[in-house]
Amino acid sequence: MRVTALSIRILRQIIRDKRTLALLIFAPILVLTMLHLVFDGDDYVPKVGLVDLPEMITEQMDLSDAEITEYSNETKANDDLAIQEIDGYVVLDGQVPSIFLEGSDPSVNGATLKWIQSAFTNLQQNGNTTELEVDYLHGSSDMGSFDYFGPVLLGFFVFFFVFLIAGVSFIRERTTGTLERLLSTPLRKWEIVMGYVFGFGIFTMIQSTIIAWYAIYVLDMMMEGLFIYVLVITLAIALTALTLGILISSFANNELQMIQFIPIVVIPQIFFSGLFNLETISDWLSWVGPFTPLYYAADALRDVMVRGYGWSEIYINILVLIGFSILFMILNIIALRKYRKI
């Protein structure tokens, strides 16, 4: 009854505040769209120079998918390389082709090398076209970076915005004195926390459905598993974000101080969410991962969206997230003792 009243009030406030509503729904959609366009744009076309290669070699090379410039000597090629007219060039060093790269951008290096290697395949095999067939356990050769980053980003945006909004609205509750007024009624402390959980929970369910639907069906993010699992995971991460946001807000005196927690609490989670390869993180830091909620959400989302796994693979992640939420809820109830002892 009292919890319901509190949830209804929170929902009403969210709906009334059109700007925040827009932030919660359209900001993630906008950023995901931009990332989609950035990552899933056209493949990079390397600009390759060929220095004085005999015609019998160039004829056998596959020169498509690159911008080819032919040079008669290496000096000219070097000049163009210096001003980034070309990304690299191939020169015959005796009988062996050698490659010289501009080298300042790793992703361009990779693309150029890859192209040169494939261009020379025909040559090395002397016309024997026994191309290797590649099979994928997960994903496919069409899978782009966006498909791999997407699930992590989905989880991150839900986490980030719910964290911020829940924290800020709880701070407002404190600074405007309404928290004191709530506590002067017979409302119990756990009822306040539960009211927040349900009010924001209902809203988050709608929010994550819209964002996940948009990412999967409009942006065509890879989706191998069931949509319902995605919702369960985003709801679990939202719950964690909500309870953590409220908890963190008790260490902030105003909205600005809440923002100051973003680089400390939110940003580091990105590093352990699998956006970067977890294996290569320095041992100094890698132990932090299991303490960040996003780590579990990202893993579960990737399992469902990229690998097409189901409940048996993700339930542990979800249980951990719920465990985090319960822990934060208990800490919240304890933190509220600061304002009323009973």
Added chain:
Amino acid sequence: MRNESTCISIRKVSKQFGKHEVLKNINLEIYEGEIFGLLGPSGAGKSTLVKELAGLDVPNSGENYIFQKKMPSLKLMERVGYMAQADALYEDLTAYENLQFFASLYGLKGKKQKQRINEVMQIVNLMDHLHKPVSNYSGGMKRRLSLAIALLHEPEILILDEPTVGIDPVLRKSIWEAFYELNRKGTTIIVTTHVMDEAEKCGRLGLMRDGTMIAVGTPEQLKAETNSTTIEEAFLIYGGA
């Protein structure tokens, strides 16, 4: 010597925030059906004292009793209405939604809820603005809405922390009329103020300075005892000036 009609009893209450002593051994009895004023400059400890009575704070030593039961207790809090210095309203909601929300917290629902909302809004004279968002309210209107919320559950004791601060004389008069009206119906009212002329409106007064209760009595008694013509003078004499 506990009076039969004592409704609040503050016994040897002290409170420190860190090293700062806010309340020093306060003893006070407040009787049922009176308007009791706590008068003193800001920082005297008035707000801390009424917060303890509202159940929002606890003393470091000593006890507060309401209706012979020890505070804080959720059961007792249902019988107390508290209005803080801050208006404590949800600005993005309408007045009606604010009232509805707080009424539900006290377990008022359906017809009874509607009826109480109408009653309290009539008391504070805001009936015409019931469905306006609070963000469109003026300062005085917010103050009155805040009072209306404190009245919703028909509390037997009403605790008001600086209820008329920043309010013009005309409005102040009408708010005091509302207090008298409630008082006639039997509500015990505790008001804190630092305005001397407002103190004259109370049945009894407690003068506070630096966390101590320097005198308690009716305005007339206090003036007579100190041979002064105003409460302000009496306050200065009690304060040792």
